[in-house]
Amino acid sequence: MADQDARSPVGIEPPALSVLRWAEPPEGPAVVLLDQTRLPSQEVELVCADVPALVRAIRTLAVRGAPLLGIAGGYGVALAAARGEDVARAAELLAGARPTAVNLGYGARRVAEAYRCAEEKRAGRGQAASAALAEARALHREDAAASARMARYGLDLLAELLPDGPHRLLTHCNTGALVSGGEGTAFAVALRAHRKGRLRQLWVDETRPLLQGARLTAYEAARNGLPFQVLTDSAAGSLFAAGEVDAVLIGADRIAADGSVANKVGSYPLAVLAKYHHVPFVVVAPTSTVDLGTPDGAAVVVEQRSGSEVTEFTFPGPASAGAEAGASASAPVGAQAYNPAFDITPPELVTAIVTEEGVISPVTGVGLAELCARSSQVTIS
Numbered sequence: 196m197a198d199q200d201a202r203s204p205v206g207i208e209p210p211a212l213s214v215l216r217w218a219e220p221p222e223g224p225a226v227v228l229l230d231q232t233r234l235p236s237q238e239v240e241l242v243c244a245d246v247p248a249l250v251r252a253i254r255t256l257a258v259r260g261a262p263l264l265g266i267a268g269g270y271g272v273a274l275a276a277a278r279g280e281d282v283a284r285a286a287e288l289l290a291g292a293r294p295t296a297v298n299l300g301y302g303a304r305r306v307a308e309a310y311r312c313a314e315e316k317r318a319g320r321g322q323a324a325s326a327a328l329a330e331a332r333a334l335h336r337e338d339a340a341a342s343a344r345m346a347r348y349g350l351d352l353l354a355e356l357l358p359d360g361p362h363r364l365l366t367h368c369n370t371g372a373l374v375s376g377g378e379g380t381a382f383a384v385a386l387r388a389h390r391k392g393r394l395r396q397l398w399v400d401e402t403r404p405l406l407q408g409a410r411l412t413a414y415e416a417a418r419n420g421l422p423f424q425v426l427t428d429s430a431a432g433s434l435f436a437a438g439e440v441d442a443v444l445i446g447a448d449r450i451a452a453d454g455s456v457a458n459k460v461g462s463y464p465l466a467v468l469a470k471y472h473h474v475p476f477v478v479v480a481p482t483s484t485v486d487l488g489t490p491d492g493a494a495v496v497v498e499q500r501s502g503s504e505v506t507e508f509t510f511p512g513p514a515s516a517g518a519e520a521g522a523s524a525s526a527p528v529g530a531q532a533y534n535p536a537f538d539i540t541p542p543e544l545v546t547a548i549v550t551e552e553g554v555i556s557p558v559t560g561v562g563l564a565e566l567c568a569r570s571s572q573v574t575i576s
């Protein structure tokens with residue numbers, strides 16, 4: 196279905212900027228982000244010099260995606276510590292900035308705990324702040340390592356599920372280096388497939404309303420020379436019907452104890468389509484995204500976002516422009532909109548969950564606890 200021109204690599208220079216970095220004085224202390232609301236047209240850094248600025252960046256999706264939110268939350272707490280602020284309060288502010296991605300609270304609370312332990316050992320404030328920063332850095336490194344392992348396990352799984360080789364993979368939202376300390380989750384599997392000569396096509400759902408697929412995944416796919424095409428979310432059905440999808444690969448914001456998967460809105464319809472068309476639906480997420488404290492999908496808090504994201508097109512996004520500056524209406528003035536940021540895919544629609552500790556079939560959620568226990572990730576109550 197894809198013609199040759201559309202499939203040839205776009206080839207764009209890699210960005211000079213880090214997705215997220217810690218800045219020391221005199222530039223910092225600060226958490227410096229690649230502002231994802233400006234991509235793909237502009238690569239611009241956003242300097243968050245205090246926790247409220249970072250909370251704003253998280254809410255406006257300048258920084259986003261579950262694993263990166265965890266890393267940002269961790270550095271945010273380190274920032275509060277470096278500024279001599281109330282670290283426990285900063286951790287709660289950051290953890291509450293967005294409700295669905297469990298990694299955000301995980302990262303913030305883990306670094307706050309490192310700070311508290313250092314204080315308990317009667318370290319001075321400066322030493323406790325250093326301990327917090329070291330923990331944030333450890334979290335960042337662990338995520339990069341987890342990403343590489345998930346890519347390996349994920350591609351091995353695809354080889355088992357789809358022995359006939361080069362794969363046509365469909366993905367939703369953005370799950371690459373822009374959400375990770377490494378190369379990402381689901382996208383990292385596609386990238387590895389490409390490097391091994393086993394990717395025929397990456398289908399990129401545009402991901403309404405904020406276009407994380409079209410703006411961000413396509414940007415990453417182009418930079419890495421992947422063969423890809425963007426499609427509207429509503430075109431996925433006809434793509435499956437035409438037999439053009441070999442597997443769906445997505446990430447997750449929270450995986451409940453029963454194996455239910457919360458991910459970007461639009462994931463659940465893809466899972467239903469995949470089931471109908473007998474196509475594997477594979478979730479790729481680190482064990483830090485598994486939340487054994489959430490029993491099932493019904494218990495996941497799904498973030499509801501402003502209806503204006505649906506009724507107005509505003510790009511560059513809200514962090515940089517604001518509705519007044521350059522928004523164009525896509526619905527009549529005053530129209531109300533239903534805008535959940537995530538949906539829940541029940542375990543019976545998920546073929547497998549790939550983590551850095553291994554792969555499980557989530558039909559009963561059995562095995563998730565075991566994988567989490569194997570993980571080197573620190574447990575935070």
Ligand SMILES: CSC[C@@H](O)[C@@H](O)C(=O)COP(=O)(O)O
Pocket residue numbers: 256259260261262296367368369370374379380381407445446447448458459460536
């Ligand atoms: C590894 S990324 C997995 C998810 O975080 C990703 O698919 C997603 O839904 C991100 O949503 P976003 O609202 O852009 O933060």
